[in-house]
Structures are given as C-alpha cells and as structure tokens.
Amino acid sequence: MKTIIALLACMLFASMASADDDPLQAIPARLKLLFETPDILDIAPVVVEADWAIAGWRQDGRGGRALLKKTHHGWSIYLSSGDSLKDAGTLEKIGLSANDATELAAKLKDAEAGLDPSALALFSSFEGTVMMMNEASNGAGGGHEGHAQ
Numbered sequence: 001m002k003t004i005i006a007l008l009a010c011m012l013f014a015s016m017a018s019a020d021d022d023p024l025q026a027i028p029a030r031l032k033l034l035f036e037t038p039d040i041l042d043i044a045p046v047v048v049e050a051d052w053a054i055a056g057w058r059q060d061g062r063g064g065r066a067l068l069k070k071t072h073h074g075w076s077i078y079l080s081s082g083d084s085l086k087d088a089g090t091l092e093k094i095g096l097s098a099n100d101a102t103e104l105a106a107k108l109k110d111a112e113a114g115l116d117p118s119a120l121a122l123f124s125s126f127e128g129t130v131m132m133m134n135e136a137s138n139g140a141g142g143g144h145e146g147h148a149q
Contacts, residue, residue, distance in 0.1 A: 023048045027055050027068055027075050034077070035059070045111035049104040052096055054085050056112070056123050063122025067094065069133070078133050082126035086112075 028043035035041055039060040046055045051070040057063055065085040067078045084090045086108055091101035112120060 023053055023070070023075060027053055030068075030075050031055060031057060031066065031077070045108070045115070047104060047107035047111050049100045049107060050097075052091075052100055052104055054104060054108050056115075056119070058119060058122050061122075062125065063119070064126025065123055066132075067091075076133060079129055079131050080126060081129040083124050084129065 024046050027046050027048075031043050032041050035057075037059070042058040043055050046053060053068040053070075053075065055066045055068060057066060064080050064082050066080050067085055068075045069078045070076075079094070086105060088098075088101040088105035091104060092098055096104065112123075
C-alpha cells in the first residue's frame, strides 16, 4: 500500500512539474490566478521565445496584451500594454535581445492572424503601458490599471 501511495505521489508531482514547464499551460494559469474575477478571463494567444512570452487577454469587454518573463519563480508579468507589444523595436527597447524581439513579434503576428477582428480590437484597446514586474508578478492582483474604461 505504501508503494502505491508513493507511486501516485510521484506521478502527481511529475504531472504538476510538466504543467509548470509548459508555458502554454503555465502562463494562462498564472494570469487567471492573478486576475480572474466572476467574469471569465480569456487568455489567447500565448507565444513564447526563450524566456519571454506575450499573452493576449480579454475580460468583461476589455483586453490587452501582457509581456511575461520567465524567472526562477516561473512566469511573471513584466508589463501590460496594447499594440506596442506587436513591434520588435519596442520589445528590443524593453530589454529583449534583437533576435528574441524579432522572433516573438513574428510569432505574435502569426498567432493573431486568424483571430476575430473583435478580439484584436480589444487587444488594441489597452492604452499606455503598465509596468507590473514588481507588483502583479509577486502575487498582487489588479484592476487592469491603465486600461481605457
């Protein structure tokens, strides 16, 4: 019996680790943990290049894009913005390498190509840029400050 329990515990920990390792699962889970309200938070698309990711989000008639960075604690929200995150030059100014910025912008363009225009309009509706690395990434939720109401 102890052997079965030990095996089940190992399998559970292994499945949890693999989910945390997959950014396409870990990033939406992290964002939902921080920002989920009674309204459904839709996270898509998510694109990843090296230790950087961009995730589109929609909730309660609002939307935007989040730039995330992988740290030793997992994926953390670096900042939230709108269309500026589609631009490789902007990503490079933020601190991504030229190659990572170019690749991430290209992946985002491809991922968003098939989306409904209304989703793209919500992503574009986020005005300005809200730095979040020291706030939301450390577990504090937020009300999407900086978003046009």
